[in-house]
Amino acid sequence: MDSRLELNKTEGSVRPGWINLRSDVVTLPTPEMFEAIQRAVLGDDNKEEDPTTIRLEEMAAAKLGKEAAILLISGTMGNLVGVLSHTQRGQEIILEEGAHIFTSEQGGAAAIGGLMVTRVKGELGFPSPVDIEAAIRPDDVHSPRTGLICLENTHNRAGGTVLTPNQIAEIRRVADHHGLPIHIDGARFFNASVALGIDPKELAKDADSVTICLSKGLSCPAGSLLIGSKDYVARARRWRKLLGGTMRQAGVMAAPGIVALEKMVDRLAEDHDNARSLADGLRKVPGLSIDGRTVQTNMVRVDVAALGATAADFCERLLEFNVEAAPSGKYVIRLVTHRHIAGPQVEESVRAFRKVAQRYA
Numbered sequence: 071m072d073s074r075l076e077l078n079k080t081e082g083s084v085r086p087g088w089i090n091l092r093s094d095v096v097t098l099p100t101p102e103m104f105e106a107i108q109r110a111v112l113g114d115d116n117k118e119e120d121p122t123t124i125r126l127e128e129m130a131a132a133k134l135g136k137e138a139a140i141l142l143i144s145g146t147m148g149n150l151v152g153v154l155s156h157t158q159r160g161q162e163i164i165l166e167e168g169a170h171i172f173t174s175e176q177g178g179a180a181a182i183g184g185l186m187v188t189r190v191k192g193e194l195g196f197p198s199p200v201d202i203e204a205a206i207r208p209d210d211v212h213s214p215r216t217g218l219i220c221l222e223n224t225h226n227r228a229g230g231t232v233l234t235p236n237q238i239a240e241i242r243r244v245a246d247h248h249g250l251p252i253h254i255d256g257a258r259f260f261n262a263s264v265a266l267g268i269d270p271k272e273l274a275k276d277a278d279s280v281t282i283c284l285s286k287g288l289s290c291p292a293g294s295l296l297i298g299s300k301d302y303v304a305r306a307r308r309w310r311k312l313l314g315g316t317m318r319q320a321g322v323m324a325a326p327g328i329v330a331l332e333k334m335v336d337r338l339a340e341d342h343d344n345a346r347s348l349a350d351g352l353r354k355v356p357g358l359s360i361d362g363r364t365v366q367t368n369m370v371r372v373d374v375a376a377l378g379a380t381a382a383d384f385c386e387r388l389l390e391f392n393v394e395a396a397p398s399g400k401y402v403i404r405l406v407t408h409r410h411i412a413g414p415q416v417e418e419s420v421r422a423f424r425k426v427a428q429r430y431a
């Protein structure tokens with residue numbers, strides 16, 4: 071077997087010794103996932119004849135207590151198809167100000183869907199129901215119609231923060247009052263349910279649709295699922311086709327997804343523990359500051375401004391110590407824990423941060 075593939079399968083990294091905290095998207099498939107890909111029974115998913123994909127979609131729908139699900143190549147496509155399947159051109163959608171759909175998906179809702187976007191300030195990723203209600207357009211000939219409210223759980227920019235079922239229920243009350251659907255960008259939805267210690271169904275119950283990602287902490291090579299009612303998913307199937315996202319033997323992607331849903335969800339708690347240890351270690355390094363309220367799942371946001379450093383420069387210097395991290399704004403570094411980060415990597419990272427911080431002193 072190709073030695074690189076062998077390394078992928080055994081070490082979980084193509085660069086041994088390298089500590090990659092840039093994102094949980096860097097996780098590699100588990101050996102069981104590779105085996106599942108090889109064993110997968112395949113068919114043409116364009117005609118809904120791929121048994122492995124059908125099984126994954128049914129599992130995902132059941133896990134969130136919804137009627138149906140559809141497999142998409144990425145979270146970005148999941149959100150785009152998700153938003154388009156709720157709305158009409160010329161409508162407006164409401165998002166929290168730092169929502170990934172707004173900041174990091176190339177404005178697909180506007181570019182492809184002809185949708186306007188209005189943003190509402192959030193507190194740890196939670197937009198207040200009062201502000202959401204104020205953003206809903208009156209029925210007036212001058213205004214676009216509001217078509218959708220989007221939430222994000224966990225909330226990436228806010229630091230992987232969790233929305234609770236109660237918070238979502240508050241938004242649901244406003245949505246119902248105005249007859250609006252709710253879409254949740256749940257790229258890290260299971261991080262939220264695991265952090266809260268609740269059934270994902272409980273967390274999804276007040277959403278009309280949820281996008282979940284298989285390719286982040288769950289370690290799949292690719293794939294997201296958009297989950298909702300049967301009619302909604304039927305509309306999503308048309309949008310996915312229009313966007314060129316319909317696959318053929320999609321089971322090669324679905325097979326590791328099944329392993330992910332069965333085996334990889336509960337272990338996310340380890341990533342959360344490691345993020346807490348990382349935050350505890352980094353807090354002791356002079357010059358670094360961390361808002362403890364945001365350390366709720368697998369992310370740590372470290373502010374380096376007090377050192378007179380920029381996040382980009384600090385990250386560049388970390389590379390010398392085999393630690394990769396990503397700037398998120400001018401002075402904040404985002405660190406994400408995942409399956410390839412355990413106690414030793416946490417300790418090594420804290421040491422690297424300490425050494426780099428000392429250089430600015």
Ligand code: TLP
Pocket residue numbers: 092093094095143144145146147149170171174222224225226255257258283285294
């Ligand atoms: N987030 C990625 C990228 O922004 C690089 C990351 O490293 O955090 N919703 C949320 C909340 C996300 O965090 C992401 C990816 C997506 C959607 C999009 O998923 P993909 O990358 O599969 O298109």
